[in-house]
Amino acid sequence: MNALPLSLSIVTDMTGSLLIIVFSFLSLRYAWLLTRREPENFLWGFLFYFCLTLAAFAISRAIGHILKHILIFAGNQELWQTLAPFSGGTNTLLMISLAAVTLYYHKGIEGYQAINKKAKSLKEAYDQLETAADQLQEMNLHLEEMVAARTLELSASEKKFRNLFNNSKDMVYFSDAGNQLLTLNSAGFEMLGYPVQGAPALHLLDIFKNETDLDTYYETLLAQGFVEDLEVEFAKADGTGISVLLSATAVYDENHQLSGCDGIVKDLTRIKTMMEQLAASEKMASVGQMAAGVAHEINTPLGVILGYAQLMMDDFSVESEEGENLAIIERQTKACRKIVADLLKFSRQSESAREDISINEILLDVIAVTQHSLNMDHITVHQDFSRELPPVVGDTERLRQVFVNLINNAHHAMERQGSGDLTMISRYDPDSHEVVATVQDSGHGIPEKIRARIFDPFFTTKSVGKGTGLGLSVSYGIIQEHGGRIEVESPVTNKDSGETIPGTAFHIRLPALQVEAASVRE
Amino acid sequence: MTLFNKFTPIVLLLPIALLLLPDQAWALQSHGPPEGIYVHQLAHLFFAAALGYLFWDIGRNAFPGKGWRYLQIFCILMILWNLLAFSGHWLGFHIADSDILRPSGYFSSQIIGPISSIKLIYFSATLDHLLSLPALFFLFMSLRSLYHSSDDKEEKK
Numbered sequence: 001m002n003a004l005p006l007s008l009s010i011v012t013d014m015t016g017s018l019l020i021i022v023f024s025f026l027s028l029r030y031a032w033l034l035t036r037r038e039p040e041n042f043l044w045g046f047l048f049y050f051c052l053t054l055a056a057f058a059i060s061r062a063i064g065h066i067l068k069h070i071l072i073f074a075g076n077q078e079l080w081q082t083l084a085p086f087s088g089g090t091n092t093l094l095m096i097s098l099a100a101v102t103l104y105y106h107k108g109i110e111g112y113q114a115i116n117k118k119a120k121s122l123k124e125a126y127d128q129l130e131t132a133a134d135q136l137q138e139m140n141l142h143l144e145e146m147v148a149a150r151t152l153e154l155s156a157s158e159k160k161f162r163n164l165f166n167n168s169k170d171m172v173y174f175s176d177a178g179n180q181l182l183t184l185n186s187a188g189f190e191m192l193g194y195p196v197q198g199a200p201a202l203h204l205l206d207i208f209k210n211e212t213d214l215d216t217y218y219e220t221l222l223a224q225g226f227v228e229d230l231e232v233e234f235a236k237a238d239g240t241g242i243s244v245l246l247s248a249t250a251v252y253d254e255n256h257q258l259s260g261c262d263g264i265v266k267d268l269t270r271i272k273t274m275m276e277q278l279a280a281s282e283k284m285a286s287v288g289q290m291a292a293g294v295a296h297e298i299n300t301p302l303g304v305i306l307g308y309a310q311l312m313m314d315d316f317s318v319e320s321e322e323g324e325n326l327a328i329i330e331r332q333t334k335a336c337r338k339i340v341a342d343l344l345k346f347s348r349q350s351e352s353a354r355e356d357i358s359i360n361e362i363l364l365d366v367i368a369v370t371q372h373s374l375n376m377d378h379i380t381v382h383q384d385f386s387r388e389l390p391p392v393v394g395d396t397e398r399l400r401q402v403f404v405n406l407i408n409n410a411h412h413a414m415e416r417q418g419s420g421d422l423t424m425i426s427r428y429d430p431d432s433h434e435v436v437a438t439v440q441d442s443g444h445g446i447p448e449k450i451r452a453r454i455f456d457p458f459f460t461t462k463s464v465g466k467g468t469g470l471g472l473s474v475s476y477g478i479i480q481e482h483g484g485r486i487e488v489e490s491p492v493t494n495k496d497s498g499e500t501i502p503g504t505a506f507h508i509r510l511p512a513l514q515v516e517a518a519s520v521r522e
Numbered sequence: 523m524t525l526f527n528k529f530t531p532i533v534l535l536l537p538i539a540l541l542l543l544p545d546q547a548w549a550l551q552s553h554g555p556p557e558g559i560y561v562h563q564l565a566h567l568f569f570a571a572a573l574g575y576l577f578w579d580i581g582r583n584a585f586p587g588k589g590w591r592y593l594q595i596f597c598i599l600m601i602l603w604n605l606l607a608f609s610g611h612w613l614g615f616h617i618a619d620s621d622i623l624r625p626s627g628y629f630s631s632q633i634i635g636p637i638s639s640i641k642l643i644y645f646s647a648t649l650d651h652l653l654s655l656p657a658l659f660f661l662f663m664s665l666r667s668l669y670h671s672s673d674d675k676e677e678k679k
Contacts, residue, residue: 004641006622006631009648016651023658030665037672043585047665054661073628088562095565099572106579 010069017062024058027051042112046105053101057094064091171244171265177258179204179218191244191267193237209235217246221261225250231268243268276452277485284455284476291457291473295343302340306333342470343457356391356513357399359437363424366403374411378419385426390512392435394482402478405471406439406506412462413443413504428512434484435512440505446490454488484510563608570604573597587671592664599657603650610647616640 028051034044064087071080165172171188175181181202189196192207208214213232220227227248233241248263309329316323367381374381407422414420425438446454453459455476460469479486490504577597580590621641623634633641 002635002637003623004633004637004645006633006645006648007629009645010629010631012649012651016655019655020651020658023655023662027658027662027665030662030669034665034669034672037669044668047668051661051665054658058658069628085558088558092558092562092565095562095569099565099568102569102572102576105576109579109583 013065014069017058017065020058021055021062024051024055028055042108042115046101046108050098050101050105053094053098057091057098060087060090060094063087168264170267172263173265174260174262175204176260179214181207182260188265191236191242191265192234207234209233209241217248221248221250222258227263234265243272280452280455284473284480287457287473288477291343295340298336299340299344302333302336306330306337309333339468339470342468342474353395353397354393355396357394357396358389358391359399359426359435359510360385360389362396362400362403363426363437366400366407367424370404370407370411374407374422377411377415379411379414380419380421382421382423384423386428389426389428389435392482392510393513394510395478398478399482402475402508403437403439405475406508409471410439410441410443410504413441413445417443429509432509433512433514434509437508437510438505439508440492440503442501442503445502445504446488451488451490455486479508479510482510484508559611563611566604566608566611570601570608573601573604577601587667589664589666589668589671592660592667596657596660596664599653599660603653603657606647606650606653609643610650613640613644613647617644 028048031044031048031051034041035048038044064084067083067087068080071077071083165183165185168185168187171191172185173181173188174183181204184199184202186196189199192202194200194202204214204217205211208217210233213230217227217230217232220230227246230246232244232246234244236242245266245268246263247265248261250258251260251262253259309326313323313326313330316326318324318327363383363385367383371381410420410422414422421442423438423440425436425440427436427438428434429436450459450461455472456469457473458469459473460471462469476486487507487509488504489507492501492503492505493499494501574597577594580594580597617633617640621633622631624631633645
């Protein structure tokens with residue numbers, strides 16, 4: 001090769017200079033767009049200033065190079081020689097600036113990285129806080145749900161126990177450590193005879209009739225932590241007593257100190273009455289058996305005595321002393337036989353008829369028979385009969401005898417007073433499906449101590465010769481035989497007003513004939 | 523008394539003493555004609571070094587994306603351009619006016635033979651745009667790519 005053409009260099013230089021300007025400005029544009037998009041990004045800032053300086057350098061250099069070629073080409077080399085140091089100087093300055101910008105960049109990037117690091121850690125902290133806040137919110141949400149569910153459960157439980165407390169037929173109470181009643185259900189107030197609304201503040205001392213019972217209760221509670229089936233007597237608001245069965249459990253506070261107790265009290269009155277009735281029934285059954293045995297044993301010799309007495313009476317005249325004696329023997333023997341017959345009736349050993357009976361009719365018959373003698377003693381008979389009374393099945397004669405016995409007793413109780421009221425009541429009790437006939441007098445009543453014995457055979461308060469003491473026993477036996485029972489009330493409590501009236505009431509309760517059974521029978 | 527306080531009178535009196543005893547101050551120094559080209563050559567080296575640093579720092583920071591790779595290519599090409607330009611300026615002193623012939627005007631200029639390696643390198647240096655133009659192209663590609671990456675990030679947000 002003999003020569004290297006510089007024309008190629010000139011063309012390349014001019015074209016390249018122009019293209020470099022183009023590319024530098026294109027780069028500058030993108031750098032500018034980047035800074036616009038993320039003004040806080042230091043890197044884009046650096047690149048923008050780098051491109052700006054580079055664009056200036058590209059222009060300076062391109063102008064210098066192109067001007068050089070044009071001026072030399074136009075023969076103005078001297079002018080170029082004048083301008084060349086300015087062009088070279090500017091280029092040098094811009095190159096140094098470019099280098100400075102580039103080297104300064106690392107300081108900026110360090111700052112940027114430090115800021116970025118701090119921002120990142122702040123963002124992480126913020127994210128953690130946000131996560132924690134989310135978790136807290138979620139927990140809070142769950143907590144709210146849990147609390148709502150638990151509240152619902154508690155509410156349901158509270159409602160359940162509230163219903164149990166309110167609707168219990170037994171007394172339920174809560175007391176503090178000093179035995180002061182804090183809460184008492186309505187059954188408790190009713191049992192004790194206090195009004196549910198406006199009842200006074202009660203202490204266990206107020207409702208335990210015997211203080212020793214309260215001591216036993218409290219000592220047992222302290223010793224065992226509970227009281228089980230303690231039979232005590234409570235005092236009602238009116239001062240009367242009521243037998244109850246008490247069970248209680250001690251309640252302790254967080255320091256294991258007794259803070260109170262909750263208890264359940266069951267009214268034993270009904271059970272006690274039933275027990276007494278059962279005991280009486282058992283006693284009467286055994287007495288009846290004994291009476292039946294005795295009656296059988298006595299009946300035969302009595303028959304022999306009566307037979308021989310009557311045979312001997314044929315041998316003596318009635319006016320003779322022997323005849324009179326034999327008549328006495330016959331009369332007394334017959335009296336004995338009547339007693340024996342009554343004993344047999346009491347012990348249900350005798351036969352009886354069975355038919356549908358109207359109690360009202362029986363009562364009217366009995367009143368008709370006895371009214372005259374009652375009127376003699378100024379005893380007024382009151383009738384209160386239910387018109388729609390179902391029939392009962394039984395023996396008319398025997399039931400009539402029962403009511404005659406009861407009216408006689410009432411008469412006897414009132415005859416000393418010189419006047420009185422005899423009330424005859426009949427009614428139907430749909431709950432027990434029984435017909436109840438009541439014979440109530442306004443006499444002196446039956447003393448408490450003999451009340452348990454009135455149905456015993458041969459027990460009487462009448463003077464000798466006026467009664468055998470078998471009336472109520474026989475009545476008891478007859479009613480038992482009819483599947484009924486006799487209840488005694490003395491003194492009598494008025495059901496409407498609740499007040500106590502002197503006197504005695506016998507309630508005869510007989511099973512009513514079922515309507516269907518009656519129609520089948522017909 | 524601290525050390526500073528101890529020497530304070532001397533520090534204050536020294537400038538006064540120098541002003542009272544003037545000789546030759548050497549306040550202004552003249553520069554010879556080659557200084558301009560020296561500064562220019564040093565600027566090329568300074569610029570190349572700065573680009574080398576930028577190349578290394580991009581790699582060190584491991585900035586992700588094609589844009590930064592293009593920028594590294596730009597750095598390499600521009601370093602090469604700086605070295606070529608430096609060589610071209612330096613070799614320009616070794617090319618005599620007689621080595622360039624203009625038989626029919628400026629556009630017909632040519633480096634006459636015999637062609638030595640100096641002349642060949644000098645000639646190559648006159649074609650420096652073959653390095654700087656691709657370098658600027660990669661710079662453009664780099665920024666375009668960075669802008670579009672940023673665009674994607676923006677969309678993802």
